[in-house]
Amino acid sequence: MKSSDQRYSMPQDFETVAGCRLENSVRVNHLRKANTPECRALASRLDNCARISPCGSAACSLCCRRARIQIFRILKQFSEGLGSSWVFTTILYFNDALTDAELAQWRPDQLKSRLRRQLHRADIKTPVLGSLELDFQSDIGRWLPHFHLLVLGQRSDVERMRGVILKKNKIPELGRAARPLFIKEVQDIDAAILYCHKFVWQDRRRFVVTPHGKPVHRTRKYRLDAARHALALQVLNRLGLPGLTFKSGVSRATHPDLSEYLSLANGKNHPKGG
Numbered sequence: 001m002k003s004s005d006q007r008y009s010m011p012q013d014f015e016t017v018a019g020c021r022l023e024n025s026v027r028v029n030h031l032r033k034a035n036t037p038e039c040r041a042l043a044s045r046l047d048n049c050a051r052i053s054p055c056g057s058a059a060c061s062l063c064c065r066r067a068r069i070q071i072f073r074i075l076k077q078f079s080e081g082l083g084s085s086w087v088f089t090t091i092l093y094f095n096d097a098l099t100d101a102e103l104a105q106w107r108p109d110q111l112k113s114r115l116r117r118q119l120h121r122a123d124i125k126t127p128v129l130g131s132l133e134l135d136f137q138s139d140i141g142r143w144l145p146h147f148h149l150l151v152l153g154q155r156s157d158v159e160r161m162r163g164v165i166l167k168k169n170k171i172p173e174l175g176r177a178a179r180p181l182f183i184k185e186v187q188d189i190d191a192a193i194l195y196c197h198k199f200v201w202q203d204r205r206r207f208v209v210t211p212h213g214k215p216v217h218r219t220r221k222y223r224l225d226a227a228r229h230a231l232a233l234q235v236l237n238r239l240g241l242p243g244l245t246f247k248s249g250v251s252r253a254t255h256p257d258l259s260e261y262l263s264l265a266n267g268k269n270h271p272k273g274g
């Protein structure tokens, strides 16, 4: 029998080792520019990351690539044996948007607990897997915490989250209602697995287009400026995969075929984070 490493090849557009080395050089440069003792230490750690001695930081493009390959293969194998399908879900917590100073100290535990309670109230007991991201939202000048998740089940199951989440999720200072929940059936499982485990935080800018004479708001993602990039990298490093991943409805007892995912998400099967 072939191992999962041989059976599941990565999509063609998946990041290359050379691309990750280049990305790491940008990260090291931005950390050195920030020039604090913590940033200089993290810059050295990333700079010294090598295949034989990976640094294991969630701020490292090479180590995240390695983790993403593992996650991809585990979830591809798991998905093959399923009778049901995944639903792609994004949940944004506008009320929890953070300033730069708040992000520097932030812990995700409370937000993750709240998401668990919301899933419970929506009676979603099936596996929910994915990760936490914080993008800098230029229009509100804050970091917006959100989760990209794969929910095992039907779209109608996830729709129950609407009533649970919509009530307290507004951006009053912008004078517009927030859209905190995005639900879509998974068409491309490869892309969905990787999208839900990106471990990259970006600058999301909002702009207006008028395709039919009527203004429509769109957003586009950009690389963070050097100072915010250094901040994001420090937080990614501090949280590590245990802080960044989210899982619910899964245990080694109920889903032994996901135990490798659980080890990775708990930081036990991956070189230690910072």
Ligand SMILES: [Zn+2]
Pocket (backbone or CB within 6 Å): 046, 049, 050, 054, 055, 056, 057, 060, 061, 062, 063
């Ligand atoms: Zn590394």
